Amino acid sequence: MTKDEIYGDLTEVMRDVFDDDDISISAHTTAQDIPGWDSQAHVMLIVAAEQRFGIRFRTAEFETLHNVGDFVDLIMLKLERV
Amino acid sequence: MLSWLPRHRDAGACLRQAQAARDEPAMLAAARALAGHSRDAQFTNRIDRLSRAARGAMPASGLTEMRLAMLSSHTVDHLAPAIRVAGLHRNLAIEVHTGEYGQFRGPLIAGDPALERFAPHMILFALDLPSLLAPMPLSAGREPVEASLAEIMDGLRQLWSLARERFGAQPAQQTFLPQAPPLLGSNEAMLPASAWACCTRLNELLRQASQQGDVLLVDPANQLPDIGGEGRLYDEVRWYQAKQLVNPLVAPAYGELVARLAAAVVGRSRKCLVLDLDNTLWGGVVGDDGVDHLRLGQGGAEGEAYLAFQRYVARLAERGIIIAICSKNDHDVARSVFDRHPEMQIAFDDIACFVANWSDKASNLRQIAQTLNIGLDSMVFVDDNPAEREIVRRELPEVAVPELPEDPAGYAQCVADSGYFESLGLTSEDLARSGDYTANNQRAAVRASTTDMDGYLQSLDMTLTAGPISSFDRLRAVQLINKSNQFNLTTRRRTAEELHPLLEDGRTIALAFRLRDRFGDNGLISVIVARPDPSWSGGELLIDTWLMSCRVLGRGVEVAALAALRSAAMQAGATALIGEYRPSGRNGMVEAHYEKLGFERVETDTPGDETFWRMSLQAGQVARHHLTLELTA
Numbered sequence: 001m002t003k004d005e006i007y008g009d010l011t012e013v014m015r016d017v018f019d020d021d022d023i024s025i026s027a028h029t030t031a032q033d034i035p036g037w038d039s040q041a042h043v044m045l046i047v048a049a050e051q052r053f054g055i056r057f058r059t060a061e062f063e064t065l066h067n068v069g070d071f072v073d074l075i076m077l078k079l080e081r082v
Numbered sequence: 083m084l085s086w087l088p089r090h091r092d093a094g095a096c097l098r099q100a101q102a103a104r105d106e107p108a109m110l111a112a113a114r115a116l117a118g119h120s121r122d123a124q125f126t127n128r129i130d131r132l133s134r135a136a137r138g139a140m141p142a143s144g145l146t147e148m149r150l151a152m153l154s155s156h157t158v159d160h161l162a163p164a165i166r167v168a169g170l171h172r173n174l175a176i177e178v179h180t181g182e183y184g185q186f187r188g189p190l191i192a193g194d195p196a197l198e199r200f201a202p203h204m205i206l207f208a209l210d211l212p213s214l215l216a217p218m219p220l221s222a223g224r225e226p227v228e229a230s231l232a233e234i235m236d237g238l239r240q241l242w243s244l245a246r247e248r249f250g251a252q253p254a255q256q257t258f259l260p261q262a263p264p265l266l267g268s269n270e271a272m273l274p275a276s277a278w279a280c281c282t283r284l285n286e287l288l289r290q291a292s293q294q295g296d297v298l299l300v301d302p303a304n305q306l307p308d309i310g311g312e313g314r315l316y317d318e319v320r321w322y323q324a325k326q327l328v329n330p331l332v333a334p335a336y337g338e339l340v341a342r343l344a345a346a347v348v349g350r351s352r353k354c355l356v357l358d359l360d361n362t363l364w365g366g367v368v369g370d371d372g373v374d375h376l377r378l379g380q381g382g383a384e385g386e387a388y389l390a391f392q393r394y395v396a397r398l399a400e401r402g403i404i405i406a407i408c409s410k411n412d413h414d415v416a417r418s419v420f421d422r423h424p425e426m427q428i429a430f431d432d433i434a435c436f437v438a439n440w441s442d443k444a445s446n447l448r449q450i451a452q453t454l455n456i457g458l459d460s461m462v463f464v465d466d467n468p469a470e471r472e473i474v475r476r477e478l479p480e481v482a483v484p485e486l487p488e489d490p491a492g493y494a495q496c497v498a499d500s501g502y503f504e505s506l507g508l509t510s511e512d513l514a515r516s517g518d519y520t521a522n523n524q525r526a527a528v529r530a531s532t533t534d535m536d537g538y539l540q541s542l543d544m545t546l547t548a549g550p551i552s553s554f555d556r557l558r559a560v561q562l563i564n565k566s567n568q569f570n571l572t573t574r575r576r577t578a579e580e581l582h583p584l585l586e587d588g589r590t591i592a593l594a595f596r597l598r599d600r601f602g603d604n605g606l607i608s609v610i611v612a613r614p615d616p617s618w619s620g621g622e623l624l625i626d627t628w629l630m631s632c633r634v635l636g637r638g639v640e641v642a643a644l645a646a647l648r649s650a651a652m653q654a655g656a657t658a659l660i661g662e663y664r665p666s667g668r669n670g671m672v673e674a675h676y677e678k679l680g681f682e683r684v685e686t687d688t689p690g691d692e693t694f695w696r697m698s699l700q701a702g703q704v705a706r707h708h709l710t711l712e713l714t715a
Contacts, residue, residue, distance in 0.1 A: 043320065059322050
């Protein structure tokens with residue numbers, strides 16, 4: 001999967017989780033930019049991304065995700081390891 | 083996930099369309115429809131957002147209002163959407179109030195204006211064991227552990243009383259989930275202080291409390307594995323990350339458990355089970371195949387599956403659920419199965435309304451509702467035919483129509499998983515339908531009071547029915563003929579085709595035996611075939627086959643069976659019975675069978691190991707037994 005494809009899939013995941021078809025994301029997008037991205041939604045986002053990409057985030061990784069760019073890099077790293 | 087709910091053809095499009103509608107009643111209607119379809123956690127959250135946006139339409143929607151407060155020692159906010167959505171499918175408008183994180187005692191003891199304003203109908207305590215119980219040294223024995231658990235129970239009882247007294251709310255308690263893995267394994271109870279053992283024991287105490295009527299339980303520990311589907315109930319990662327005790331992936335199933343309890347509390351559980359007949363209660367189509375070719379009962383895997391489903395339905399009837407039939411069939415043909423098929427578990431008298439005709443099922447369901455004077459929203463319709471299910475869902479959205487699996491083996495579990503009949507216990511009216519709810523106590527009493535064998539056999543109240551092998555019996559008889567090894571005098575295997583000419587021969591006596599006792603029907607348990615044989619004289623009948631299921635050994639069945647055989651042989655004009663024992667290497671237990679029954683050894687010059695035995699029909703006698711014998715023609 002290329003980085004662009006991951007951005008594409010993650011956009012869909014986020015549109016579903018936040019129920020907002022207008023969401024578009026970039027590497028610099030953070031929780032502040034998306035209405036409704038609170039701690040509860042964050043868990044749901046992680047869970048949804050795990051299902052979509054068939055991966056599992058480690059307990060510690062939860063706290064290292066500061067923006068969408070970190071998120072995509074981590075997904076990419078995990079997909080390469082599979 | 084939620085496997086009894088049908089899949090939606092295009093749920094996503096339906097949701098988007100409803101979101102765009104901006105018409106609250108239409109949005110709410112769409113949310114209710116989507117809630118009745120199979121859905122994962124994420125889609126459930128989206129349905130919830132849609133219905134919340136349509137809240138203004140709820141008061142006029144016919145949904146029953148229910149205010150639920152969840153007081154918890156951990157995070158439960160992620161469960162609220164799933165509870166509300168499951169409520170929509172159960173005709174409830176559930177409002178969920180979640181307390182401050184970790185606050186479950188304070189609001190009740192010191193009071194809480196927000197909770198008082200909310201005025202909950204039900205307060206659900208969702209607690210985790212680590213927050214209540216400090217770890218104990220493993221050397222602690224049963225007593226200190228029991229004392230600690232009793233203290234926890236006292237604390238819980240206090241919370242439940244406060245919920246009642248201070249808020250007028252029905253208290254409910256979530257069972258504890260084991261969070262720490264076991265230390266020993268299967269015998270963890272030997273280490274009472276282990277967290278796992280404490281959790282199990284505490285749940286036992288909770289079940290006792292529920293039995294005494296102190297509290298209602300939400301029991302994910304027992305109930306969720308069946309309906310959860312994807313993901314584990316407790317996921318450590320979510321616990322460490324977000325203090326979520328219940329995995330967000332299984333939230334829809336959790337929401338179901340809470341919503342069905344809420345439905346039972348406000349009286350919106352369903353009351354009536356409407357069943358199709360062909361391929362739902364038995365395998366085959368009675369109009370085409372005939373009563374005696376239906377697949378139902380012992381003797382075939384599929385027949386056993388239908389039998390088990392019928393037993394489940396019969397237990398639901400006993401529990402007080404109204405049973406109705408809605409089948410496309412000729413009325414008399416459909417009825418004849420109830421009158422004639424010996425394996426039917428549902429009696430015609432148990433059926434409150436029997437509709438078999440060629441009209442469409444939606445009209446028939448309406449008629450059943452009218453006849454029984456119940457609402458369509460009290461009915462659950464069970465039909466193996468996906469097309470009929472679809473039509474009824476479309477025409478009568480109020481009727482719940484579980485999506486049955488293709489295999490009848492899964493029918494009972496599907497109806498159970500759907501939770502439409504969730505109940506808080508049996509009322510005296512429910513029990514009035516049943517005379518044998520004390521059977522378990524009686525069984526224990528029989529064991530306890532019986533020391534001598536004769537007394538025991540007497541107390542079993544056995545009835546042996548003997549009659550010619552009928553077309554109903556044939557499958558099971560062939561199965562016994564080919565499977566029985568131990569209690570089998572001659573071990574002659576025969577296929578159905580090989581058995582057939584024997585049964586057609588008027589000179590052959592072929593008997594099937596069924597045994598009932600006070601604990602139930604054992605089904606067909608023994609087969610005897612006796613026929614004239616060229617090696618023996620005209621009046622003598624050779625017992626070609628005598629076999630019996632080992633399940634009923636030691637009850638004197640063979641003695642009573644001999645009485646039946648003698649009477650059939652005398653009626654046929656025979657003068658004597660010839661018994662044959664052929665050692666097979668596995669049937670040593672019946673080596674002395676004929677000797678014990680009073681036959682006399684006959685010396686023959688046959689070359690093999692077999693022995694032959696003779697009993698005169700004029701002189702010989704049958705020993706004493708404790709069975710009532712019923713002979714059928």
